[in-house]
Amino acid sequence: MQVRRCTVVFVEPRERLDFDLGRLVAGGTGVAPVREWIALAAHLDEEILLEDDEVRVLGQLSPGNWTDFEALAASLDKAVLGRLIEKGLLIRDTEDSVDLCRQDDEVRRGYWRGLSAALHRHTRWHAIDTLEAERKFGNETDRPFLERLGSPEPPVCERVEADKRIALTRPSDTALEDLIRGRVTCRNWDASKPLTAEDFSATLFRTFAARAVSDEPGIEVIKRAVPSAGGLHPTEAYLLVQNVEGVMPGLYHYHPIDHALEPLGDVAPEESAELALRIVAGQRHFMNAHVVIALASRFRRTFWKYRNHAKAYRAVILDAGHLSQTLYLAATERGLAAFITAAVNERDIEEIFGLDPMLEGVLAVTGFGWRGELVDEVEFDPLGSVWPNGGGMKKVQEE
Ligand SMILES: Cc1cc2nc3c(=O)[nH]c(=O)nc-3n(C[C@H](O)[C@H](O)[C@H](O)COP(=O)(O)O)c2cc1C
Incomplete structure (x- = not known):
């Protein structure tokens, strides 16, 4: 059996908060930070949790040539190699790995920059309902939007005082x-x-x-x-x-x-x-x-x-x-x-x-x-171009 590491994989040292009832009973919040290695591979949709020894071995595997598994196992921990195969990061040339191989090949054949490939693969959504998520979030907190997020950055990044600005003429209206x-x-x-x-x-x-x-x-x-x-x-x-x-x-x-x-x-x-x-x-x-x-x-x-x-x-x-x-x-x-x-x-x-x-x-x-006649859902129309009542925003002052 020949094996080869997948072509693109990034390992993120991630910290998450873990809740444990035992800790709560013992006093305190029950929440404690947990640090983990997360592999983000460009041929897999899932994020993969890695153990320390798997991270170490992963770093020693070549994504280039196919290598005989037994030859590799002579110098690297065989059990760890087996786990990396199970996790889909070390790929076999066997019948049951055809799909995995194809997925990895598609990344290889795509001339992807590694970082972009991992970013693209792992920022895709499945079955997300954004309105439902918003509703849930709203139920968890009664703090108003602004209080939750703090103030946004201002709309303009002003680099000089107003009197130092060189006014430009506004163009006449055209089609x-x-x-x-x-x-x-x-x-x-x-x-x-x-x-x-x-x-x-x-x-x-x-x-x-x-x-x-x-x-x-x-x-x-x-x-x-x-x-x-x-x-x-x-x-x-x-x-x-x-x-x-x-x-x-x-x-x-x-x-x-x-x-x-x-x-x-x-x-x-x-x-x-x-x-x-x-x-x-x-x-x-x-x-x-x-x-x-x-x-x-x-x-x-x-x-x-x-x-x-x-x-x-x-x-x-x-x-x-x-x-x-x-x-x-x-x-x-x-x-x-x-x-x-x-x-x-x-x-x-x-x-x-x-x-x-x-x-x-x-x-x-x-x-x-076609736009509807009634506003069920708010639209942002401060110029009143579509809706006579606009969006409650003031126009930029025209000189
Ligand atoms: C990259 C991008 C993503 C957007 N995503 C959403 C969205 O998820 N939901 C939505 O209702 N509007 C979305 N919009 C529309 C913006 O909310 C909208 O452009 C903004 O409110 C300004 O209104 P206007 O386009 O009428 O000027 C998106 C716009 C852009 C350019």
């Missing part, structure tokens, strides 16, 4: 300015009114379509509405279409060169909102958006050029941000509304659309549709 001022994150949808096919396809086109394709010696690159590191555009749009004229409710992938939908499965109308809710981690205020879009980064597209690069993961996240803002503006121009959220159940989304987290990872969820 772009109107569009910018009309952009308000939507949390109230009109589910009774389907989106027209034209609004649907125009918003997708403006945001995600390839305007040109160029084939620079063997490298096909597309031109989109947004900038992208290396011009590589790794971000894919996976759609849950809920309420669009002429489009069957269901799951789709958007093809940016053909400007076409690739059907990935129907969704029964009565199941759609539940699915949307699972995607946006229980945020009911996004559940009824007519179109919900998971932005998933095809990492290898960008990492192919920026191999093991310290900035590459940051670059693909920025890509999702650019697309989201473009979607907001494209929707706003047509009188529609949009949203984005980073509080999403990435692992559920991977399951729904059949994505491998290290090859095509979910970074955010955005969406668009």
Whole structure:
């Protein structure tokens, strides 16, 4: 049997508070700090608790070449090696380890920077309900929000006194300015009114379509509405279409060169909102958006050029941000509304659309549709662009 250490693993010395009834009975709070080694591997979803001897042996294993297990056991503690195999950090070339091997290979083949790979793998959510978590937290404390968190940092980082500032002229209004001022994150949808096919396809086109394709010696690159590191555009749009004229409710992938939908499965109308809710981690205020879009980064597209690069993961996240803002503006121009959220159940989304987290990872969820007439959920609209009563915020003073 040959073995090899997984390609990326970080070991965190972590302290947590442990409650013990015995300690409480003996007097005191019953709570005591416990220090542990936690392994965060880029091919495993779970965090793994390690013993001291496992950490020591792990540090002596090569992630490079396959080695004969018995040869390794001649110089390292065999029982510890066995435990590392059980924990999935030392990988065997045997039949029963095929899945583990594949998961590790996907990280190896992805040109990941180690730190980014571990960060990405271990910041994904599964079955989180953010509203429920908020409710629970609210029940645990009756202290108001500000008291709990203390004051936030001020909105502006002022570096000089006011009289030292050089005033700049404000630009006159333009169509772009109107569009910018009309952009308000939507949390109230009109589910009774389907989106027209034209609004649907125009918003997708403006945001995600390839305007040109160029084939620079063997490298096909597309031109989109947004900038992208290396011009590589790794971000894919996976759609849950809920309420669009002429489009069957269901799951789709958007093809940016053909400007076409690739059907990935129907969704029964009565199941759609539940699915949307699972995607946006229980945020009911996004559940009824007519179109919900998971932005998933095809990492290898960008990492192919920026191999093991310290900035590459940051670059693909920025890509999702650019697309989201473009979607907001494209929707706003047509009188529609949009949203984005980073509080999403990435692992559920991977399951729904059949994505491998290290090859095509979910970074955010955005969406668009008709805004409702009533405010059930507060929106932040201090300019009164959408809601006549605004959001109770004062406007920035115009000279
Ligand atoms: C990266 C990112 C994550 C966000 N996540 C959430 C979220 O989880 N839930 C939510 O209701 N809004 C979310 N928003 C929307 C913001 O709350 C919103 O942009 C902010 O309140 C300002 O309102 P505006 O977009 O109308 O200007 C997110 C926005 C961004 C850019």
